[in-house]
Amino acid sequence: MLKGKKLAVIGCGKLGEALVAGLCKNSELQKNDITATVGRETSIERVSKKLGIAVGVDNKAAVKGKDIVLLAVKPQNMDRVLAELKDVLTKEQLIVSVAASVTTSFCEERLEEKAAVVRAMPNTPAVINVGMTGLCHGLHVSAEQRNMAEAIFKCVGETVFVDESLMDAVTALSASGPAYLYVVVESLAEAGVKLGIPREISTLLAAQTMHGASRMVLETKAHPALLKDTVTTPAGCTIDGLMELEEGKLRVTLIKAVVKAAERARELVNTQNKTSK
Ligand SMILES: NC(=O)c1ccc[n+]([C@@H]2O[C@H](COP(=O)([O-])OP(=O)(O)OC[C@H]3O[C@@H](n4cnc5c(N)ncnc54)[C@H](OP(=O)(O)O)[C@@H]3O)[C@@H](O)[C@H]2O)c1
Incomplete structure (x- = not known):
């Protein structure tokens, strides 16, 4: 799909770097197909050495002749970057924005008529x-x-x-999600420590268990409730653990956490799109 395409990454910070590294490893793109920019001259050497691609600070020059322009600057810098690129981008170029809370219409309104804009919300495990x-x-x-x-x-x-x-919901579920799950892993590991397991072993037991459970859901495609039932022996110990989770309202707490985060994401969308207009 990406063979022969040229890509510019505007704002090659933590996420930009992770995406470029992934593209160089797992796509048909070669290093010389990718050009990146950063905000400060002092960042150029660090990024170019790390990724082995051309890096500069001239956004206009970077996007010229590129098939895809990936905007990975902070949301508060989007307005300025779009204004800068408005006259050089063409409607044939695909614009991909990863800026949280910045809508496609926000980008479209600031670009060439009929600009092709895709908005993406990745999460931090993209790094690995x-x-x-x-x-x-x-x-x-x-x-x-x-x-x-x-x-x-x-x-x-x-x-x-x-x-x-649905992008606010996606933000609240999968972009914020790793934070919720780190709390779950941390808590399970604490439980192991409470029961006498050394912390390092306890963290491994908890994290690998979460990894295995996720893969079971993804690979068997079975409903999580069915998978839970297969672990729960009648009159065994798991049902006692599950009863404690129900009493502690784990389910409703997780649901409320995601709903609350989605509300906040919606607020940020409104603020971002209003204040920058
Ligand atoms: N990190 C994540 O996991 C994640 C997940 C989902 C979405 N996002 C979104 O991805 C975007 C980037 O996040 P990040 O965590 O990668 O931030 P970051 O590490 O701060 O990267 C931002 C990059 O933008 C550069 N920059 C600043 N002003 C610029 C300008 N005018 N022109 C070109 N480059 C400029 C910065 O350069 P300097 O290094 O010189 O300052 C830096 O390299 C944000 O909009 C965020 O909402 C991030």
Whole structure:
């Protein structure tokens, strides 16, 4: 899908670097197909040495002649970067934005008429190629461009296209999600420590168990409740553990956490899109 394409990464920070590393490892793109920019001259050497690609600070020069332009600057820098690129970007170029809370219409309004804009929300496990990215597209994106955008994030994990109205929910579930699950792993590891297991072993037991359980859901495609039932022997110990979880309201707490985070994401979308207008 990406063979022969040229890519510019505008704002090659933590996420940009992870995506470039994933693309160099897992796609047909070669290092010389990718150009990146950073905000400060002092960042150039660090990024170019780390990734082995051309890095500069001239955004206009970087996007010229590129098939795909990946915008990976902070949300508060998007307005300025779009204004800078407005006159050099063409409607044939695919614009992919990973800026949290910045909508496709925000980008479209600031660019050339009929700009092809895809918005993506990856998560931090993308750094080790097990990310989850939710994507949505604006009004002028072709099927081929959608596939190209998806191919970028497939290099660092799984992808799914959703309607843009669901992007706050995606942000709250899969982008914030690793934080919730780290708390779960940490708590399970604490439990092991409480029961006398050395912390390092306890963390391994907890984290690998979460990894295995996730893979069971993904690979068997069975409903999680059915998988839970297979672990729960009548009158065994798991049912006692599950009863404690029910009493502690784990389910409703997790549901409320995601709903609350989605509300906050929606607030940020409104603030971001209003204050920058
Ligand atoms: N990190 C994640 O896991 C994650 C997940 C989902 C979405 N996102 C989104 O991804 C974007 C980047 O996040 P990040 O964590 O990678 O941030 P970051 O590490 O701070 O990277 C931002 C990059 O933008 C560069 N930059 C600043 N102003 C610029 C300009 N005018 N032109 C070109 N480059 C400029 C910075 O350069 P210097 O290094 O010189 O300052 C830096 O390299 C954000 O919009 C965020 O919402 C991130």
